[in-house]
Amino acid sequence: MNLAGAKYRITYEAFSKFSGSLGKVDSIEMLGEITNRHLKYLFNFRAFRILLLDKDSISGYTFSKGKIYAHNNSENILDYEKELLEKHTPFSEPVKPDSLPEYLSELDLQNGVLWGWYISYPDYRICVSLLSDDNVKFNHTDSDIMHMLVDSITSKYRQICLSEELKCKNETLQDAIAQIELKNREIEAINSNQQNVINNRTEELLNKNKKLLDLSRLNSHNLREPLTRILGLIEVADHLDNSELKETMLPEIKISALELDTIFRKVVQQSEEEAKITINKDGGYE
């Protein structure tokens, strides 16, 4: 009675330590190492093996003589485990030497017993197996603590898988964000380029308008100036005598009229040239 109580207390303390250590675990490898370190304080075994299977992956560890053997593919599933997965029936039976993998064959068991359990969780199917013998006996009463251990390992394993999945999704998300930022920069570049084109075009139009305005001002003066001389002469004609009319007015009217003609030709030519430049520039833009 006392002995059982003491054992229970010691086991409970060992399990508390194990749970505490699990808190720091953040990888599948570390989960194996921590389990390996605490396992021997929880129950007796020669070899302990746990296999976790979900929809598309297999993970597992075999702990023996302080060593860890990791498993992560379907070839690692042993025959008795296949049977467990199929029938779900727990068992304990004498060890058949050829049923064990090579790395367990050197255990030198004295009347070895193989124990097997199948445990199901919403996301995982678990095969647990254990080797004991006359020297290191596994007790039925230890199966409770063994189940608690499997619970803890499984939930930690699940947590690691989810966080890795999250990390992976975050990376994808980061990639997507980087892509979006890249595209945004491209769009900004296109926009600013567009703005430049608009600015250049606007400036060009302003220049053109200024030129047209200058041309209009110049024409206003150049065209009208000789004309105003002719009109002015007519205005004062009444006050000129015959010789002034003949010697001053008529020759001056002729000079002014000829000037006017030259200027008209020049203006038409200039306008045509300006129009040609505009047409060529617009054509070049496409």
Add this chain to the structure above:
Amino acid sequence: MNKPLKVMLVDDQKMANFINKKLIEVTDFAHNIVDYTLPEAALLDVEAQKPDIIFLDLNMPIIDGWTFLDNLQENKNSTQVVIVTSSTSSIDKEKAQNYTQVVDFLIKPLNRNTILSLKNKLKTAS
């Protein structure tokens, strides 16, 4: 009676000065007329001539009407100026409002009526 005026004509076209001179004579606008086809010469003489009013063309080579006005301002000469231009562009008319000594803006060809209106305008102003 009004005191008789002295007018200075500045236009690179000799004929324009000839026409305006005739109009001033027949309207009895002024008794004394000096005319210049070179604005630079007119600027040199303006202090000595002391005209009461200057008829100024805008479009002239080398020194245009605006430069002529700027020169008057620099020399603190506030002689009244009438711009007489063949340009009908409104830009020039707006620009002329920046010069306080410009009392009128006339578009060529001048005729008796424009000179007479100017005469009245100056009379009411003084």
